[in-house]
């Protein structure tokens with residue numbers, strides 16, 4: 001059994017003690033939080049029937065989601081390059 005802790009997406013690996021991983025994951029967490037905040041605001045705009053506001057938040061969300069995708073790719077690329085699976089698996 002692997003101690004994955006319910007992590008989905010096996011390509012996303014965070015390696016303890018790697019500064020690059022730390023930075024990327026910190027940024028990823030920040031952008032994810034930002035996306036969630038936008039979704040929350042969007043819900044409020046929808047409840048208030050604020051269509052222009054909703055549209056604006058939708059554009060913001062698309063942008064945020066793109067940045068999150070880019071970070072996910074960056075994490076994957078970094079993991080594959082710096083931490084190949086056969087090296088990061090503990091014996």
Ligand SMILES: [Zn+2]
Pocket residue numbers: 015018019020021022078079082083
């Ligand atoms: Zn790393």
